[in-house]
Amino acid sequence: MPTSARSFGQVAPYYDDLMKQVPYRMWGGYYLLLLANQDIHPHKILDICCGTGTMCELLTDEGFEMEGLDLSEGMVAEARRKAKKKHLNIRYEVADAANFDMGTTYDAAFSFFDSLNNIVDPDRLQSAFRTAARHVVPGGSFIFDLNTAYAFEQSLFDQENMRANAKLRYKWTGDWDPSSRIITVDMRFWYQDQSFREIHVQRAYGESEVREMLLNAGFGEIQVFNSYTLNPPRPKSDRLHFAARRL
Numbered sequence: 115m116p117t118s119a120r121s122f123g124q125v126a127p128y129y130d131d132l133m134k135q136v137p138y139r140m141w142g143g144y145y146l147l148l149l150a151n152q153d154i155h156p157h158k159i160l161d162i163c164c165g166t167g168t169m170c171e172l173l174t175d176e177g178f179e180m181e182g183l184d185l186s187e188g189m190v191a192e193a194r195r196k197a198k199k200k201h202l203n204i205r206y207e208v209a210d211a212a213n214f215d216m217g218t219t220y221d222a223a224f225s226f227f228d229s230l231n232n233i234v235d236p237d238r239l240q241s242a243f244r245t246a247a248r249h250v251v252p253g254g255s256f257i258f259d260l261n262t263a264y265a266f267e268q269s270l271f272d273q274e275n276m277r278a279n280a281k282l283r284y285k286w287t288g289d290w291d292p293s294s295r296i297i298t299v300d301m302r303f304w305y306q307d308q309s310f311r312e313i314h315v316q317r318a319y320g321e322s323e324v325r326e327m328l329l330n331a332g333f334g335e336i337q338v339f340n341s342y343t344l345n346p347p348r349p350k351s352d353r354l355h356f357a358a359r360r361l
């Protein structure tokens with residue numbers, strides 16, 4: 115079973131509330147900038163690891179035809195519930211990014227918010243890139259972001275909100291293992307008089323390792339940016355965006 119099948123389960127109904135400070139609109143703008151920078155003008159786009167579908171909704175509003183997939187049934191259920199409520203025609207499927215078949219192709223695919231770091235086995239990440247390549251038309255775009263090892267070294271996941279008036283209280287503690295490049299995050303949540311716990315696991319991948327996997331999968335013209343800029347990565351980049359063209 116993929117490691118991440120146990121995560122993003124119980125938290126799914128609270129995910130959007132937890133992420134309400136996340137600047138999805140800015141991310142949408144940055145995505146459009148990266149596409150323009152690639153000179154790729156998609157119509158139909160796949161969101162790999164779409165979560166509760168927030169990016170799909172924003173990009174539907176921009177006029178794109180969006181589809182999304184995610185491993186978590188709970189996250190996909192939330193995405194479908196939201197789309198139905200907003201009368202948005204977005205197809206969502208429960209599927210593993212490392213090996214899926216949507217039965218169609220796309221002009222572009224993307225995966226945001228370090229979702230692919232959740233694939234901790236490098237062979238499975240390679241498989242995810244090959245699977246993405248099978249779904250993107252030649253000349254199409256594949257864009258994603260990854261947390262860096264630097265982010266994990268800086269205890270990115272050590273976060274808490276234990277304020278008494280918070281709707282969902284939480285306390286997260288990350289345990290970074292530099293030898294395996296894996297961080298294991300113990301996430302505890304409290305909602306009214308209930309509590310639950312999720313263990314999330316992410317792996318840090320080096321830029322050259324990712325470039326090689328993308329080339330192996332059939333992507334080229336690979337660009338790597340210090341996230342939310344068009345600048346190259348820096349030693350202290352905590353997140354990188356990769357943009358590649360399907361050959």
Ligand SMILES: C[S@@+](CC[C@H](N)C(=O)[O-])C[C@H]1O[C@@H](n2cnc3c(N)ncnc32)[C@H](O)[C@@H]1O
Pocket residue numbers: 116118121122162163164165166167168169183184185186189209210211212225226227228229232233
């Ligand atoms: C941090 S969330 C990001 C969700 C969404 N992209 C966003 O920006 O809000 C990571 C998502 O990746 C999904 N995920 C993790 N491993 C996956 C896999 N192997 N295949 C598909 N989805 C996966 C999780 O279920 C979760 O919804």
